[in-house]
Amino acid sequence: MATFQRHRLTPWILLAPQLAVIAVFFFWPAAQAIVQAFYIEDPFGLGHEFVWFENFARIFTSFEYLRALGVTALFSVSVAVGAMSLALLLAVQADRVIHGAHSYKTLLIWPYAVAPAVAGVLWMFMFDPNLGLLSAGLENLGIGWNHRVNGGQAMLLVILASIWKQMSYNFVFFLAGLQSIPKSLLEAAAIDGAGPWRRFWTVTFPLLSPTSFFLLVMNSVYVFFETFGTIDATTGGGPGGATRTLVYKVYEDGFEGYDLGSSAAQSVILLILVGLLTLLQFRYIERKVQY
Amino acid sequence: MATLRLDGLKKTYPNGFVALHGLDLEIADGELLVVVGPSGCGKSTLLRMLAGLEDITAGDLYIGEARVNPLEPADRDIAMVFQNYALYPHMSVAGNMEYALKNRGVPKEARRRKVEETASLIGLQDLLDRRPRQLSGGQRQRVAMGRAIVREPQVFLFDEPLSNLDAKLRVQMRLEIRRLQKRLGVTSVYVTHDQVEAMTLADRLIVMNEGRIEQLGSPMTLYDQPASTFVAGFIGSPAMNFLSAEASGRTLSLPCGNQLHAPVDAHGHVTLGIRPEHLVPVEESDDALAVQVELVEPLGADTLAYVQLDGQAEPLVVRFDGARRLEEGDRLWLAPDLERLHLFDPEQGQRLTTTEAITTP
Numbered sequence: 001m002a003t004f005q006r007h008r009l010t011p012w013i014l015l016a017p018q019l020a021v022i023a024v025f026f027f028w029p030a031a032q033a034i035v036q037a038f039y040i041e042d043p044f045g046l047g048h049e050f051v052w053f054e055n056f057a058r059i060f061t062s063f064e065y066l067r068a069l070g071v072t073a074l075f076s077v078s079v080a081v082g083a084m085s086l087a088l089l090l091a092v093q094a095d096r097v098i099h100g101a102h103s104y105k106t107l108l109i110w111p112y113a114v115a116p117a118v119a120g121v122l123w124m125f126m127f128d129p130n131l132g133l134l135s136a137g138l139e140n141l142g143i144g145w146n147h148r149v150n151g152g153q154a155m156l157l158v159i160l161a162s163i164w165k166q167m168s169y170n171f172v173f174f175l176a177g178l179q180s181i182p183k184s185l186l187e188a189a190a191i192d193g194a195g196p197w198r199r200f201w202t203v204t205f206p207l208l209s210p211t212s213f214f215l216l217v218m219n220s221v222y223v224f225f226e227t228f229g230t231i232d233a234t235t236g237g238g239p240g241g242a243t244r245t246l247v248y249k250v251y252e253d254g255f256e257g258y259d260l261g262s263s264a265a266q267s268v269i270l271l272i273l274v275g276l277l278t279l280l281q282f283r284y285i286e287r288k289v290q291y
Numbered sequence: 292m293a294t295l296r297l298d299g300l301k302k303t304y305p306n307g308f309v310a311l312h313g314l315d316l317e318i319a320d321g322e323l324l325v326v327v328g329p330s331g332c333g334k335s336t337l338l339r340m341l342a343g344l345e346d347i348t349a350g351d352l353y354i355g356e357a358r359v360n361p362l363e364p365a366d367r368d369i370a371m372v373f374q375n376y377a378l379y380p381h382m383s384v385a386g387n388m389e390y391a392l393k394n395r396g397v398p399k400e401a402r403r404r405k406v407e408e409t410a411s412l413i414g415l416q417d418l419l420d421r422r423p424r425q426l427s428g429g430q431r432q433r434v435a436m437g438r439a440i441v442r443e444p445q446v447f448l449f450d451e452p453l454s455n456l457d458a459k460l461r462v463q464m465r466l467e468i469r470r471l472q473k474r475l476g477v478t479s480v481y482v483t484h485d486q487v488e489a490m491t492l493a494d495r496l497i498v499m500n501e502g503r504i505e506q507l508g509s510p511m512t513l514y515d516q517p518a519s520t521f522v523a524g525f526i527g528s529p530a531m532n533f534l535s536a537e538a539s540g541r542t543l544s545l546p547c548g549n550q551l552h553a554p555v556d557a558h559g560h561v562t563l564g565i566r567p568e569h570l571v572p573v574e575e576s577d578d579a580l581a582v583q584v585e586l587v588e589p590l591g592a593d594t595l596a597y598v599q600l601d602g603q604a605e606p607l608v609v610r611f612d613g614a615r616r617l618e619e620g621d622r623l624w625l626a627p628d629l630e631r632l633h634l635f636d637p638e639q640g641q642r643l644t645t646t647e648a649i650t651t652p
């Protein structure tokens with residue numbers, strides 16, 4: 001009995017450091033944000049006033065916010081779909097040649113190790129209207145490139161940078177998923193008369209669905225939150241708010257506009273939004289991927 | 292239904308390893324050919340080449356009249372049962388069975404009928420909606436069979452289909468495979484490393500060794516007239532006993548001092564093969580081999596005894612009636628069945644005999 005008691009305590013002790021980190025860096029700020037969302041604070045932090053839901057009401061009637069919502073929708077769908085499908089395409093190609101060769105896989109995850117801001121800067125330089133190699137190349141082809149002026153081009157740039165950044169992560173998971181599919185299944189399918197294309201869609205893809213589902217959840221979180229660094233370093237939300245996503249607007253309103261109440265309310269909404277999205281994915285998609 | 296013809300079929304793997312050294316073989320329509328051999332002798336390689344999963348390095352493969360070397364697996368009209376079954380885990384039993392029909396564009400209604408027909412043939416009718424993970428090993432095996440049968444292919448290929456089952460189920464499925472194969476009359480190649488399975492299933496049997504056919508024949512031919520010590524040691528359980536002896540014409544002298552009448556003329560050093568069941572216990576006499584029991588293995592119907600004979604390094608295995616009581620240390624006299632002695636070249640292991648040797652006194 002005594003040992004049993006002790007064993008019940010051990011997991012908590014082992015978890016404690018992790019729990020402490022989560023408490024300090026997630027629960028505490030989240031609680032703060034929720035509290036803040038109900039106050040209006042003056043920019044100099046001299047006084048604040050409890051205002052019930054006024055911050056939320058302001059947000060939902062603001063054209064700027066609705067625009068950011070639209071930008072986010074376009075951005076997140078493009079990045080998630082792009083990063084996942086490109087990664088899958090590459091993983092399928094790599095799976096054909098790699099049979100457990102570990103060194104390749106290690107190389108291929110490198111982009112993931114690059115910090116979002118660095119990735120952003122990298123892409124910004126490549127496409128810099130004055131200095132960039134790629135923008136110069138486009139110029140030669142007769143395509144004028146200036147993402148500082150052209151909102152569509154700015155959007156394209158952040159989408160590309162964000163896809164590039166996330167692709168390696170997806171790639172590694174897809175590759176691992178592909179390599180865990182027994183070769184004999186595909187051989188059986190080949191003997192059963194399925195060509196390569198049909199084999200992929202009727203055997204490989206369904207067997208990858210747990211991996212795809214996991215990546216869908218991870219990529220959603222990524223596009224909503226982690227792309228901040230990339231956007232900040234590449235376009236800074238511009239031009240004229242063309243690349244201002246929800247998370248970027250939280251930052252702008254809070255740290256540049258000093259409207260802490262609105263910023264906090266926005267972050268609460270964003271949290272709820274992503275929470276709901278994840279819940280939805282678990283309820284409706286996860287059920288379909290089990291076999 | 293079709294014949295299968297292999298013409299100098301050779302396989303060299305990309306790393307330079309020669310897995311098959313030119314196989315020549317004809318398999319008759321409706322025949323069940325069993326390929327048996329130790330691990331790594333190239334059984335799976337052969338089967339995978341027949342299926343089209345491995346390229347043929349040299350030689351020709353014909354199914355019926357058609358040379359199929361360049362054909363994809365899908366176009367060879369063969370079905371294969373894998374050792375691990377390779378069932379599609381995300382499809383139901385019915386889905387697994389109809390997959391091949393779907394790929395061939397068979398209409399839905401016809402597919403359903405065919406699947407149900409096959410399912411009742413092999414006793415799967417109540418499991419059609421299950422997923423593979425909801426089945427027992429034996430049931431999975433059955434689904435794998437069903438998936439092969441439903442297509443009505445020209446040729447069945449089996450790669451150790453029973454090796455994941457327990458002993459009892461293995462015997463049962465063995466009978467069932469035999470029954471189905473005869474009933475459907477589909478030409479089949481069956482790979483196993485279990486010699487009992489090989490003997491009981493085969494119309495004809497191939498013993499393979501290091502990528503070569505060591506001997507081809509009916510199970511009883513291989514048992515009665517093994518072409519080499521390799522085959523002799525592989526077919527029959529427990530394995531044949533090998534003794535060293537000196538031959539002079541028809542007289543064989545054993546190191547223990549006994550002399551035996553040889554089935555064929557031979558001279559010099561030879562290897563004498565005697566199966567455990569061909570050593571008969573007799574009354575004490577000068578002609579009989581005097582042995583001492585080292586170890587007894589009672590199996591119920593039979594009792595195996597490992598006995599020591601003077602001048603032999605290895606103990607001999609002898610099969611006794613299960614009713615016979617034996618103790619370690621017992622002294623016994625054994626008489627070999629002189630019509631069933633086998634002589635082999637001691638270096639090459641080749642049989643020293645003509646095919647009539649068994650019948651000539």
Ligand SMILES: Nc1ncnc2c1ncn2[C@@H]1O[C@H](COP(=O)(O)OP(=O)(O)OP(=O)(O)O)[C@@H](O)[C@H]1O
Pocket residue numbers: 304305306308310328329330331332333334335336337484
């Ligand atoms: N892809 C490959 N590259 C090189 N050598 C291979 C390859 N596949 C198999 N081999 C070799 O070819 C030989 C025959 O292999 P195979 O799988 O046909 O054996 P097997 O008779 O089926 O054995 P088991 O009873 O263990 O299944 C083995 O020595 C094996 O190491």
Ligand SMILES: [Mg+2]
Pocket residue numbers: 334335336
């Ligand atoms: Mg094998």
